[in-house]
Amino acid sequence: MLGASGHNPAGVSAVKPRSLSSHPPLFGAIDLGSSNCRLLVARPCNSGFKVVDAFSRVVRLGEGVREKGYLCQGAMDRAIEALRICAKKLRKHPGIKLRAVATEACRSADNRDDFIHQVEAETGITLDIINAEEESRLALQACSALLDDRPYAIVFDIGGGSTEICWIKVAQTGETRCIETLSMPCGVLCLTERYASVENRRDRFEAMRSEIRERLEDFAQRNCCSDILDDNKVQMIGTSGTVTTFCGIALGLERYERHKVDGSDLRFDDAERVTELLLRMEADKRKGHPCIGNQRAELMDAGAAIFAAIRDIWPLATLKVADRGLREGILVDLMRADGHAIDPCEARRHIGARIPASV
Known part of the structure; x- marks a missing residue:
């Protein structure tokens, strides 16, 4: 076994x-x-x-x-x-x-x-x-090294079948507590399938974006997220192929390089420019892009729509990009259970590259 x-x-x-x-x-x-x-x-x-x-x-x-x-x-x-x-x-x-x-x-x-x-x-x-709670816990455990000293955080993971959103309280000691987790049955794969009949790409993107935004509104209101956004008390971490791909494109990488992406700060205005670039990009160019590739190409519109809706609900200036997730969280659990003093802050630590001023 x-x-x-x-x-x-x-x-x-x-x-x-x-x-x-x-x-x-x-x-x-x-x-x-x-x-x-x-x-x-x-x-x-x-x-x-x-x-x-x-x-x-x-x-x-x-x-x-x-x-x-x-x-x-x-x-x-x-x-x-x-x-x-x-x-x-x-x-x-x-x-x-x-x-x-x-x-x-x-x-x-x-x-x-x-x-x-x-x-x-x-x-x-x-x-x-x-379950979704365990999935979120493991992802947060892997990403906790990327949190700074701001007291609240939104951590999200855009998957194939679902998207998880965690509203996190960050203590001064660095310890984290998940206040609430939302698991939406909307990932890049199922969203792509559900909106396949909408022929116009821009219309399809906006319809997906609108659905996700509506699904997020109650969660955000329930946790009073908007009340503290202007006080610079909220940070955001995104962990998913969508977000790392966006970062790779924003960095202008000739091939995807994890050590340049993980830990980088992605500005929202750069994310918007990448979104527009993707929506103008034909299928063959998406498949041939070194940070996208053939297997991910047709799922990028759905990922971009989910990512855009998250930015709509939490209009911060930047987010931290995490090329880490469940696997790293599992490894931390296993090693600690075996008696090893694992600090997530040292697990696969990287310093992200600086993103140019424009894409």
Whole structure:
């Protein structure tokens, strides 16, 4: 067994070593989302960790789930093939402690149990379907290093099948408390599918933006977010492929470079310029852009609409870009449970690059 179910990382099983060895402790995290399957393997290093191996593939597991209510066979086949690659990589690291989680696509699907059993039978990986609160907790744990001393924060994660928004209280000690989490059943994949019949791209973008904005209004009002925006008491962190792609484009990168994106400040006016650039960009140019690529190209309009609606509701000047999320949060949990003094502020810490004045 390559993974373990349940939410207690201390109970995660290790991959049985083929022979006795003196390998340093290794930990692995798999995030099977509605769009992507991602693996991260790392070992504790000082008070953080060092990445040993990684893997990411677009699988679109959530394709059609909102409409049909179940995972389609093609999507399951793509996910299982990606997980086979993960399993092959994990077998290179005997004794690794792993937690593998699945999110919104599996939460929503009627046939999720059958899929989980099939994954274990064919790959040896046991997936843990986590709820939205656990998903948000892990993402926040990974991103906490990027928070400054302002007392409140909006942390959001635009996924394939859902978008999570966390309203956070930040203590002077740096400790964080989640006041409320909102999980919207609107991610880049399901939103793209739902608005596919709207032929005009600009109209489609504005319709998606309007829907997300309406979904966010009650949450923002309930937490009195607008009352303190003008006092510079609120900060924002965005963690998702949409936000990191926006940042890469704003930086003018010739190829995506994580160490230049993670931790960068993205100005809202730059985000608006990137949005306009994307909406003018034809499909072949989006597919050929080094920070977008073929697999992400058709999902960018939905991601841009969600991102724009978030900026509409919380009109701050900048946000912090986080190329980190569930996998890093899982690794921090696993390493702490194993007795390692992991400080999220040292886990995959990077200093972001400076974004030029214009795109």
